[in-house]
Amino acid sequence: MRSLARESQRLTxxxxxxxxxxxxxxxxxxxxxxxxxxxxxxxxARESISGAVALDxxxxxxxxxxxIRLLQDWLDAGARLDAATPFLRMVLQDRKDSSNQPP
Numbered sequence: 001m002r003s004l005a006r007e008s009q010r011l012t013x014x015x016x017x018x019x020x021x022x023x024x025x026x027x028x029x030x031x032x033x034x035x036x037x038x039x040x041x042x043x044x045a046r047e048s049i050s051g052a053v054a055l056d057x058x059x060x061x062x063x064x065x066x067x068i069r070l071l072q073d074w075l076d077a078g079a080r081l082d083a084a085t086p087f088l089r090m091v092l093q094d095r096k097d098s099s100n101q102p103p
Contacts, residue, residue, distance in 0.1 A: 017045045025052035027082065031059030034067040042070055058083035068092065 015032040026049050
């Protein structure tokens with residue numbers, strides 16, 4: 001198991017990204033509070049993984065607005081959402097639905 005941790009300037013904000021490989025995919029778990037200071041860590045994790053990805057966001061307590069976009073971009077690129085809080089799942093789904101609407 002590989003773990004990337006980033007602590008932001010504030011002691012209260014912390015994100016943990018862990019990955020583990022299953023038979024046909026890599027599961028990426030993101031826990032904590034995803035703030036702007038953490039976006040580079042999420043991008044770095046995404047760039048380091050090839051093949052099928054499943055996102056486990058069940059432990060993601062808060063997510064900045066641009067973090068939603070970052071996660072949705074990963075889903076749009078083919079990642080599968082395995083776990084998320086009901087609210088986060090709804091927000092990610094709403095963003096996906098609205099991006100498919102004609103202008």
